[in-house]
Amino acid sequence: MSVTIRQLHPVIGGEVSGVDLRRPLTPDEVAAIEAGMDKYAVLVFHDQDITDEQQVAFSRNFGRIELAVGGNITKPTERRISLELADISNLDPAGKIYERDDRRRMFNLGNQLWHSDSSFRAVPAKYSLLSARAIPARGGNTEFADMRAAYDALDDETKAEVENLICEHSLMYSRGLLGFTEFTDEERVMFKPVRQRLVRTHPVTERKSLFLASHAGTIVGWPMPEARAFLRDLVEHATQRQFVYAHQWRLHDLVMWDNRQTMHRARRYNETGEVRDMRRTTIGGEGPTVEQVQAA
Ligand code: OGA
Ligand code: MN
Numbered sequence: 001m002s003v004t005i006r007q008l009h010p011v012i013g014g015e016v017s018g019v020d021l022r023r024p025l026t027p028d029e030v031a032a033i034e035a036g037m038d039k040y041a042v043l044v045f046h047d048q049d050i051t052d053e054q055q056v057a058f059s060r061n062f063g064r065i066e067l068a069v070g071g072n073i074t075k076p077t078e079r080r081i082s083l084e085l086a087d088i089s090n091l092d093p094a095g096k097i098y099e100r101d102d103r104r105r106m107f108n109l110g111n112q113l114w115h116s117d118s119s120f121r122a123v124p125a126k127y128s129l130l131s132a133r134a135i136p137a138r139g140g141n142t143e144f145a146d147m148r149a150a151y152d153a154l155d156d157e158t159k160a161e162v163e164n165l166i167c168e169h170s171l172m173y174s175r176g177l178l179g180f181t182e183f184t185d186e187e188r189v190m191f192k193p194v195r196q197r198l199v200r201t202h203p204v205t206e207r208k209s210l211f212l213a214s215h216a217g218t219i220v221g222w223p224m225p226e227a228r229a230f231l232r233d234l235v236e237h238a239t240q241r242q243f244v245y246a247h248q249w250r251l252h253d254l255v256m257w258d259n260r261q262t263m264h265r266a267r268r269y270n271e272t273g274e275v276r277d278m279r280r281t282t283i284g285g286e287g288p289t290v291e292q293v294q295a296a
Helices: 027-040 052-062 103-112 147-152 156-162 171-177 185-190 224-238
Strands: 004-007 014-017 042-045 125-134 142-146 166-169 194-197 199-201 208-210 216-219 244-247 254-258 262-266 277-284
Touching (some): 004 027, 014 027, 027 052, 027 254, 052 125, 052 277, 103 171, 147 224, 171 216, 216 224
Parallel strands (some): 014 042
Antiparallel strands (some): 004 014, 125 277, 142 244, 142 262, 166 194
16 A cells, blocks of 8 residues: 545645555655645645554654653653653543542643643654544534644735744743743743744745744844744634644544644643643754754
8 A cells, every 4th residue: 555645625635545554665655745744734644543652653753763862740650651642632640530639630631732742841752643542522623723824824024024033931931821830940941941943844845934932932132022922823824724634533543743834722621521632752853943042
């Protein structure tokens, strides 16, 4: 069988068929998927009933796995699954649904804000691969916004204005938007802001895109309120419906996205009543988007 991709939306998203993620891929299959990622930025694979090990093995075709450390308030020793997978579920380490006011649940609600994975790390993520192991009966879609199309649609004046801007990203900024502001000293060190360019160029296609996320809380050299107002404006522009593909999950879907050219967010569901078990492998990026004052 050969890899085929059907376009899902006018600017973003493709549906892949002809590949079984449980077995090793040929170099041609990997190349076809990479080319699909460059073109569509989001790829959907249906009916992939995989284990964590198979997900990790598939992910390794696309680069180095970014370990799930430093990006959450959950300690590495108090996890439900291995460090090679980010736990995007509503379950505690014992497999029990989080209480409504559980601090870990409240922190994870930040996934409902538009973001790009690991933009709060000095080296932000390349791809994310999210596998649906259990899904709620209703709600819990994931939406993806095309930041290339959003960049292209800016007027020339705004393009010139954003070209060389540098933002500071931190999990404390995104959580702060939800009123989650109490961090331990250890968390404040772990979530220290990092710098990212606002405009990125894709290494293969050379298309420019806006590198935005709710983690972005300042623009270097700008007064904070002016920076925040401008960033909000850009996010509002970038997430207009014509740039967004909304993925409605089926059990055993795997969705893969390029964090360098998209933002995404989770939508609400009955989090305290239904299990949603999603597991994410993350591929580390090639390097920082801008020189860091201090490596973070
Ligand atoms: C993620 C994420 C959104 C969702 O896995 O990085 O933001 O719908 N997930 O769970
Ligand atoms: Mn995410």
